[in-house]
Amino acid sequence: MKPVDIGLAILVAVIWGLAFVASRIALEEFSPALMTALRFVVAAVPCLFVRKPDVSWPLLIAISGTLFLGQFLAQAYGLAHGVPVGLTSVIVQSQALFTIAFSVVAFREIPTRVQGVGIAVATTGLLMICGTVGYDFSAGAFLVLMGSPITFAIGNLLLRRARNVPMFDLFAWLCLVPPLPLLALALVTDGAQASLNSLIHISRTALACTVALGLISTSIAYWLWGRLLRDYTAAQVVPFALLVPFVGAAASSIVFGERFGPLRLSGMLIVVCGIAIMLLSKRSQVVPEIV
Template identity: 80%
Template sequence: MKPADVSLAVLVAVIWGLAFVASRLALDELPPALMTALRFSIAAVPCLFVRKPKVSWPLLIAISFTLFLGQFLAQAYGIAHGVPVGLTSVIVQSQALFTIAFAVIAFREWPTRVQTLGIAIAAAGLLLICTTVGYDFSVGAFAVLMVSPVSFAVGNLLLRRAKGAPMFDLFAWLCLTSAIPLFALALVSDGPAPTWHALTHMSLTALLCMLALGGISTSIAYWLWGRLLRDYRAAQVVPFALLVPFVGSAASSIVFSEKFGPLRLAGMLTVVGGIAVMLLAKRPRVVPVIVE
């Protein structure tokens, strides 16, 4: 990769890591559904200037509801209900484990031995983290948070079917498709009056966090990431995502004085280590389907 593109990949990882902190600050004032709806509304502004890509509505909705709505709503709910920001950033990146697992089912892309080792390591790390659940946050919050990497993984695989679509245009319309049902969910779950009050009494801090989440972390960062994936092999780009949990955990420890016990820290490091093994391994082999 060119040095400039390496810098861009690192920048995107830093932006995504800091986004977890911005989400936590915004959730101090906004309910999860409303915060996520605002995030995607801001990121959907380019839809005023770009046409819908040549992707069918069913596919667009399916990608939107998994890659964006499901992933980020589950994240917001988990953080709002006490799951530490640093831990959340690690759990979300476990999507690599689920992506490989679902690829076996959907495309018969069997993992290599090294990737299988990485899956085992990451799974062991998740089990370690599970043993710490229930002390400082509920089992229910952790269960909902686990929807995030699963949705992320499904969205990754569905995104393959939108091959050839302009990345910036596609992500803008994915955001729009997520924002509309999320606003409806906020009105139903929180009520019209509380929703309106939260919108009209937002502090400057929350507003800046939302602008950063929608305009920078979602719109610009995803566009840059898409460009990198377009210009380079995935094996060259995807490993930079390993920086995200480290940035998220470091920023959370500074901003919120977040600390981790030995068992949870060991679990987090084990998960990241397993993901590193998976991402740095060679591509899985595809077993052809034999039609009799």
């Protein structure tokens, strides 16, 4: 990779790591549904300036509903209900584990031995983290948060079907789908008056965080990431995502003073190691069809 593109890959990882902190701050004033809706209202602005890519509406809705709506709503819910920022960033990156697992079913891509080791290591780390649930956040919040990497992984596989389209245009139009259902959810769960009051009394800090989440973390960062994946192999680009949980954990320890016990910290590190093994290994083998 060119030095400038390596710098861009690191920049995207830093942006995504800091986005967890920004989300936590915004959630002090907004409900998970409303905050996520506002994030995509901002991120959908480029739709006014770019044409819809050559992707069918059902596929566009399916990708956005999983890769964006499902992933980020589950993240926001977990953060709003006490799951630490650093731990959340690690859990979300476990999407690599689920992506490989779902690829077995969807595309008959059998993991290599090295990937199998990575899956086993990451699963062990997740089980260790599960052993710490119930002390500072509920099992329910953790279960909802686990929906984030799962829907993320499904979105990754659906994204394969949107080929030969401009990445910026695609991600801009993907952002157009979540706002309406999320706003409807906010009205149902929070009430119209509470939602309106949150918008009227928004602080400058929450506003800045929300705009940053929509404009920088979603529109710009995803576009840069998509461009890198277009110009280089996934094996060259995707490992940079391993920086995200380290940035998220470091930033949360500075901003919120978060600390992790030995079992949870060990589990987090083991998950990241397992993901590293999976991402740095060779591609999966495709099982031939039996005629």
